Amino acid sequence: MERVYSKGFRPLAIATVLTTVAAFALIFFYAPLDADQGFIQKIFYVHVPMAIVALCGFVAGGVMAIRHLRTGERSWDMRSYVAIHLSIILGTGVLITGAIWAKASWGHWWVWDEPVLVSFLIVFLLYCVYYPLRFSIEDPERQARYSSVFAIAGGAFVPINFTAVRMAEAVTHPRVLSQTGGNLPGEMRLTFLVSLLAMALLFVTLWKLELTSKHASAQLKRLRSRLELRAEEHPAAQPVTR
Amino acid sequence: MPALPLEEAGKYVAGAYVVFLALIVVYVAILGAKITRIDRELGQLLELEDAAGREPGGPAEVTEQ
Numbered sequence: 106m107e108r109v110y111s112k113g114f115r116p117l118a119i120a121t122v123l124t125t126v127a128a129f130a131l132i133f134f135y136a137p138l139d140a141d142q143g144f145i146q147k148i149f150y151v152h153v154p155m156a157i158v159a160l161c162g163f164v165a166g167g168v169m170a171i172r173h174l175r176t177g178e179r180s181w182d183m184r185s186y187v188a189i190h191l192s193i194i195l196g197t198g199v200l201i202t203g204a205i206w207a208k209a210s211w212g213h214w215w216v217w218d219e220p221v222l223v224s225f226l227i228v229f230l231l232y233c234v235y236y237p238l239r240f241s242i243e244d245p246e247r248q249a250r251y252s253s254v255f256a257i258a259g260g261a262f263v264p265i266n267f268t269a270v271r272m273a274e275a276v277t278h279p280r281v282l283s284q285t286g287g288n289l290p291g292e293m294r295l296t297f298l299v300s301l302l303a304m305a306l307l308f309v310t311l312w313k314l315e316l317t318s319k320h321a322s323a324q325l326k327r328l329r330s331r332l333e334l335r336a337e338e339h340p341a342a343q344p345v346t347r
Numbered sequence: 348m349p350a351l352p353l354e355e356a357g358k359y360v361a362g363a364y365v366v367f368l369a370l371i372v373v374y375v376a377i378l379g380a381k382i383t384r385i386d387r388e389l390g391q392l393l394e395l396e397d398a399a400g401r402e403p404g405g406p407a408e409v410t411e412q
Contacts (some may be wrong), residue, residue, distance in 0.1 A: 144356040148363040155367065198370045202363040209351055209359035311374065320377055321385050329391060336399065 110316040117313065121306040128303040130297070136296040147155055148206040150296060152302035154197045157227065160263055162192030162308060163232060167260015170253035182249035185256050187315045191308060196229045220273040224266050231259055 132150045139146035166188040173181035203222065204214045216222060238255055242248040289297060351359070 143351060144353050145351055145359055147360045151363060151367050194370060196373055198367050201366045205359050205363045206368070209356060237378050263399070307371070311371075311378075314375075314378055322381070325385055325388055325392070329388075332392060332396060332399075339399070 106200050110313050110320055110343045114310075114317070116290065117306065117310050121303070121310045124299065124303040124306050128300040131296040133300055139293075142210060145209045147208065148202055150300040152199060152202040152206055153297070154301040155195050155202065157301060158304045158308050159195035160182070160228070160267065161305075162188050162195065163228065163263045164246055164260045166192065166256045166260075167263075170256035170260070173249065173253045174257070179245070179249055182253055183319060184312075185253060186205055186239070187312055187319070189232060190254060190274075191312055191315070193229070193232055193235075195304075196225075196232070199225065200229060216324070219269045224270045228259075228263060229265055231262065235259070265310075 114235045128150070132147055136147075136150070138144060169185035169188060173179070174183060203225075207216060207222075208214050235252065235255055239248055239252045242251055258262050
């Protein structure tokens with residue numbers, strides 16, 4: 106079988122595991138306790154990288170969708186779909202870990218007047234519409250085309266939304282990665298950057314894994330059709346059963 | 348709000364990390380199940396192909412290179 110997506114998978118998977126282990130070690134044994142929030146601030150190292158990678162995944166899905174519309178290659182639509190799918194999974198994690206952190210830190214699971222929280226929820230819900238849109242269209246060509254248009258529109262909305270939130274006045278949620286570096290001390294910044302790298306590598310690894318699985322499934326479907334055709338041409342041969 | 352004591356904060360931190368790990372584990376488990384199904388179906392197709400190759404008038408047997 107042609108190695109379309111699985112090329113370089115093993116070193117990538119090893120790098121992901123090593124970086125993730127390093128990130129966990131830094132989080133729990135190296136990064137100092139936050140003077141204000143104490144131990145609860147450790148959620149930052151999983152919550153924020155997940156949010157950044159999820160948002161980047163949505164934008165990447167849009168870029169891949171542009172390539173699909175430009176080239177007409179279905180593989181780009183599949184890449185876009187898997188990127189969005191993974192970003193939604195990470196987005197679910199962001200909302201849950203954020204709610205846990207909010208409860209511990211502010212005493213509430215959710216704060217409706219905080220732009221960061223509400224804007225992320227809007228982006229998440231917007232992308233939840235992607236599934237019914239995609240799977241309500243039976244024709245594969247139209248499905249890919251319409252999904253790509255949605256992915257491009259959604260992908261463009263994410264940075265606009267992010268900029269708008271940056272410009273809004275912060276109520277309770279802190280701003281990270283600001284021009285002052287988010288005021289993170291050196292050890293915390295290193296831990297955060299390693300965590301971000303680990304999350305990004307995890308995203309790419311899972312993206313490649315799912316693409317490989319989908320590619321293998323499509324190849325299997327083609328092989329089955331070919332064998333069914335051959336069985337019809339040679340009735341003496343055993344028919345292919347599902 | 349003042350910082351929570353370590354015992355209480357630990358539960359929240361553990362909860363957040365368990366959520367993250369659970370998401371990844373469930374995702375990988377679902378992918379694993381899909382790959383297992385592909386492997387099983389591929390095995391079935393190969394068996395049928397082998398059986399068809401042995402039938403008189405069936406397609407010529409494919410040899411591995």
